[in-house]
Amino acid sequence: MPAAQPAPLTLVPPAADAAPRTIVDVRNLTLTYQTADHPVYALSDVSLSISKGDFISLIGPSGCGKTTLMRVVADLEQPTSGEVTVNGMTPEQARLKRAYGYVFQAPALYPWRTVERNVMLPLEIMGLPRAERQQRAREQLDLVGLSGFERKFPWQLSGGMQQRVSIARALAFNPDLLLMDEPFGALDEITRDHLNLQLTRLWLGTRKTCIFVTHSIAEAVFLSTRIVVMSPRPGRILDVIDCDRDLPRERTLDIRESPEFQRIAHRVREGLMEGHSYDD
Amino acid sequence: MSRSNMARPIMAPWPLVMLAAPLLPFAAQDGTALFLPQLPIALVLFALTVAAILARRLPGSALGEALLLLAGVAAAYAAPLVLLRQGHALSQAGGLWLYVAGATLLLWRVLALLAGVNGPVRLAGPALFGLALVMLWEILTRGFQVPTILLPPPSLVLTAFAANAADLWDDFRQTVLISVLRGYLIGCGAGFLMAILADRVPFLARGLLPLGNLASAVPVVGIAPIMVMWFGFDWQSKAAVIVVMTFFPMLINTLAGLQSAERIQLDLMRSYGAGYWRTLAMLRLPCALPFLFNGLKINSTLALIGAIVAEFFGTPVVGMGFRISTQVARMNLDVVWATIAVAALTGSLLYGALALAERHVTAWHPSFRKR
Numbered sequence A: 001m002p003a004a005q006p007a008p009l010t011l012v013p014p015a016a017d018a019a020p021r022t023i024v025d026v027r028n029l030t031l032t033y034q035t036a037d038h039p040v041y042a043l044s045d046v047s048l049s050i051s052k053g054d055f056i057s058l059i060g061p062s063g064c065g066k067t068t069l070m071r072v073v074a075d076l077e078q079p080t081s082g083e084v085t086v087n088g089m090t091p092e093q094a095r096l097k098r099a100y101g102y103v104f105q106a107p108a109l110y111p112w113r114t115v116e117r118n119v120m121l122p123l124e125i126m127g128l129p130r131a132e133r134q135q136r137a138r139e140q141l142d143l144v145g146l147s148g149f150e151r152k153f154p155w156q157l158s159g160g161m162q163q164r165v166s167i168a169r170a171l172a173f174n175p176d177l178l179l180m181d182e183p184f185g186a187l188d189e190i191t192r193d194h195l196n197l198q199l200t201r202l203w204l205g206t207r208k209t210c211i212f213v214t215h216s217i218a219e220a221v222f223l224s225t226r227i228v229v230m231s232p233r234p235g236r237i238l239d240v241i242d243c244d245r246d247l248p249r250e251r252t253l254d255i256r257e258s259p260e261f262q263r264i265a266h267r268v269r270e271g272l273m274e275g276h277s278y279d280d
Numbered sequence B: 001m002s003r004s005n006m007a008r009p010i011m012a013p014w015p016l017v018m019l020a021a022p023l024l025p026f027a028a029q030d031g032t033a034l035f036l037p038q039l040p041i042a043l044v045l046f047a048l049t050v051a052a053i054l055a056r057r058l059p060g061s062a063l064g065e066a067l068l069l070l071a072g073v074a075a076a077y078a079a080p081l082v083l084l085r086q087g088h089a090l091s092q093a094g095g096l097w098l099y100v101a102g103a104t105l106l107l108w109r110v111l112a113l114l115a116g117v118n119g120p121v122r123l124a125g126p127a128l129f130g131l132a133l134v135m136l137w138e139i140l141t142r143g144f145q146v147p148t149i150l151l152p153p154p155s156l157v158l159t160a161f162a163a164n165a166a167d168l169w170d171d172f173r174q175t176v177l178i179s180v181l182r183g184y185l186i187g188c189g190a191g192f193l194m195a196i197l198a199d200r201v202p203f204l205a206r207g208l209l210p211l212g213n214l215a216s217a218v219p220v221v222g223i224a225p226i227m228v229m230w231f232g233f234d235w236q237s238k239a240a241v242i243v244v245m246t247f248f249p250m251l252i253n254t255l256a257g258l259q260s261a262e263r264i265q266l267d268l269m270r271s272y273g274a275g276y277w278r279t280l281a282m283l284r285l286p287c288a289l290p291f292l293f294n295g296l297k298i299n300s301t302l303a304l305i306g307a308i309v310a311e312f313f314g315t316p317v318v319g320m321g322f323r324i325s326t327q328v329a330r331m332n333l334d335v336v337w338a339t340i341a342v343a344a345l346t347g348s349l350l351y352g353a354l355a356l357a358e359r360h361v362t363a364w365h366p367s368f369r370k371r
């Protein structure tokens, strides 16, 4: 498959509908961090099944365990109990097969590498030839609107630009599963809209599976096939909202004005408030 | 032109203390004090300096003013040397010393002006500063007739340097090119490799670090004679002392450097399924570079000290430490100073080269970043 391109706007029939293949399966996942003073219950009995081609958004209050859940899927954190499979393998096997690309909550760029060489890092590890590395890096940087900055160092870029570099880096090696932890959190509204559009197109064109963490309800509704609403710590799943039924797969920004969109957004908000209700 | 003229700050009044100099004696001959009008050459030099100060605004640029004032300073520093040559005694010459002091304050302004000039001239500042220090050393030691046993004037050191050039070169080769270089490379290399090993095998690190504290507390003068007994008079014993001195600083710095990679950066490598060695090469060693250079710089001075001190305890009849110990015994302090000068120069050059390499290799580090 060629490197991820912004897809032409032709509707690809979701092949997954016929026989949905489970990509990520989380069953009764519980995770407790053992800290020096007291244990932190980050996740409690979380079950979630994600099919190929799904775009799942995780939304929930700060500190509820969204990052933790992604890290378990990525084999960066070991669950206390429960089962997780990725592509039918253990997370570790999946990681060693480079099954996913992870966009961390912070850019995590290497300051001694130029922007371009940061994007080329995974390609170098995979042993791609030099010319192809460079070509793919250029393409991805162009996609996130950063062509012309190839030779800059990360610390010469703004925070939002750095985060876009890290998105380009995750896309560069064209993984089938994308884990994105608040990738657009540091961006202005306009750039965010632009990248949201780019992301839906990319997702439609390549049928990647995405898990996406966000604090923005509108962003979640706009991008997702399903939205997972989580409760405050210990993180539990409060509600799973299906957006695919009422919204078309192919979306433009003005869909946000539609009544269906508003209805789903309202339901997400309700779910979030329910989780918060015991605070009052 | 006029703009750079405007930009020049006003001169502080302190150099003007020299205007009081004509009121005091400028030299003495056979016990009688001589004043400025009786010393025609000194009078001319003094007039030159004052004229330079008065005319300082005439040149169109900061560089021009700096050069003019520098001529004034040079005249002031020449005055005592000329008077000494004429056989005058200067230790009571209050006026002359006031003149020299005023000129030194004037030099301050010259350096400040040069620091503001763009281009390679900027580099002249530090060089001038060093030269002025040597000049003052010369003027003061000779003017006040400091015994050469205590502190010989630089001219004497320079003479000794020329007269003993062959010996000094042999010493340099033996101490620096043979002992220091080998000991340094072995010590730093072993410290680095051991750090990588200790990083993989944690109990090794736990065992080695307390030992490192112990080793750094052992005095060189204690281990040097032991090493000479173990490894003989030649470079091997010096290298051994250097290895003992440099091993642990390198080990500790490298270990700290390897641990300085952030968790999220490590997670990224892990998410690519990168193994230990790849993570080491692509992430942890680059992260460790600033620490490595720290260790290398500390060790460059330690190695030189170690070799020179170790040579006090036995060496073939050559080497900087050997030279110092034998020439002190013969009261040839000028040769000792010449050797010290060579050692100081070598140390600075080593350190400077490492600092330059560091700046080049770790230009990305926050301490060097430029936009």
Ligand SMILES: Nc1ncnc2c1ncn2[C@@H]1O[C@H](COP(=O)(O)OP(=O)(O)OP(=O)(O)O)[C@@H](O)[C@H]1O
Pocket: A033, A034, A035, A040, A041, A042, A061, A062, A063, A064, A065, A066, A067, A068, A069, A105, A233
């Ligand atoms: N390494 C760790 N050790 C101990 N506790 C941790 C660790 N990582 C996270 N936690 C705790 O686990 C909880 C969940 O953290 P997590 O990072 O998953 O939250 P989050 O939902 O991503 O929050 P945010 O939206 O602010 O990013 C938090 O309360 C946090 O204090």
Ligand SMILES: [Mg+2]
Pocket: A066, A067, A068, A105, A181
């Ligand atoms: Mg988070």
